[in-house]
Ligand SMILES: Nc1ncnc2c1ncn2[C@@H]1O[C@H](COP(=O)(O)OP(=O)(O)OP(=O)(O)O)[C@@H](O)[C@H]1O
């Protein structure tokens with residue numbers, strides 16, 4: 001057993017926030033070490049310091065037994081430490097190949113020119129090598145969906161054949177195919193005697209994949225569990241410092257939803273993403289939508305919010321046609337996009353501004369005269385309801401941990417009492433306590449007669465929360481399941497593939 005990663009007495013503050021408080025842990029060659037802890041507990045901070053993205057205030061790091069102080073992420077990667085970050089890590093306006101070789105184009109210099117053909121060939125090899133051969137290296141990155149951009153990042157890291165790989169909360173927003181690509185890479189590295197540090201909020205996933213598990217809470221290391229000590233309750237308790245009570249999902253079965261149709265889609269078509277899709281959403285209903293990666297479900301969310309236009313077909317909300325985002329909002333539709341950083345949030349603005357922008361009609365007179373006291377109260381209610389970990393609501397969203405950003409995106413739309421909430425992967429990257437709070441909020445929305453369209457990659461959450469569950473396949477509606485305690489993930493998967 002060789003110690004490849006050693007972090008000793010590491011501390012890091014951001015102004016008054018203590019992100020890491022004397023943290024020490026190690027990871028070995030030939031193992032997958034899990035890191036788990038609530039949102040804002042310091043997982044990304046600790047690993048990103050090791051991967052060269054930022055510096056610690058004090059402490060010591062060793063890589064393969066030698067002092068380690070990378071000056072940048074590229075420096076770390078070139079020396080053998082790669083990280084797949086939680087946030088989006090690609091540049092939209094350039095090609096996939098340029099992203100993969102960002103800052104490395106000198107390797108493809110031919111005199112004064114860059115040998116683009118060879119760069120694209122090499123990039124394609126990198127993509128094929130991780131099993132993402134459906135992505136074209138010459139495509140413009142911005143035209144790819146969230147998952148394919150993530151896979152591009154993975155290819156970028158893997159071309160450097162790192163000896164330590166950090167995977168930060170990447171899997172929950174990916175489909176099974178995307179996850180399998182990552183798991184294959186992790187297992188291969190482990191077999192080759194290399195080290196993987198894997199961060200996830202999915203306890204089942206992390207217990208299955210990891211050899212050891214280190215728990216962080218409020219910037220401190222609480223405990224490391226060896227494989228034979230893995231026990232979900234013990235891990236949860238050490239994460240949150242108390243026992244978590246109550247069930248996760250809805251417990252009711254056989255409840256009637258409202259009869260009133262609040263949203264009706266008829267014959268929606270858009271390229272290969274939506275093919276003649278028709279369905280209805282009722283008042284007081286949680287309608288789940290699931291499927292494989294390119295089944296079209298994420299596009300559906302965008303279209304229903306008016307952010308993308310269908311080529312054919314129509315949809316109406318309470319009988320009225322919706323043509324753009326402004327109309328959608330006026331008709332009471334809220335939308336939490338899957339890609340929160342580019343579509344749901346303005347990260348270079350405060351929590352307050354992000355939340356308030358959608359709730360204007362809740363505290364402004366005639367929609368323009370803002371009453372600062374009411375605005376503050378409104379924002380603080382959302383911050384508390386979701387326990388957003390921040391100093392105060394004036395803090396920039398960019399300074400929040402990944403899961404806390406997600407809470408802001410969620411609070412922005414749940415706060416304004418939208419009549420219809422379109423949620424695309426809403427619980428991505430949030431810890432179990434917050435997940436539970438989000439599920440309760442969805443349940444409350446339903447009981448108040450409002451409606452939720454829940455688009456998700458998490459089958460357990462779809463089955464646990466939906467009144468009805470639509471499964472999409474290749475842009476079409478493949479099957480509809482009714483809420484049923486007997487319904488299993490296997491039943492659902494069978495009609496997805
Ligand atoms: N750039 C920054 N500026 C200010 N505070 C920051 C910054 N980055 C992180 N923090 C704070 O440091 C703490 C630890 O954040 P970190 O991102 O490491 O948490 P995490 O465990 O990765 O959480 P999550 O599960 O939500 O991703 C949080 O309180 C966060 O708000």
Ligand SMILES: [Mg+2]
Pocket residue numbers: 043044045086168169401402403
């Ligand atoms: Mg994080």
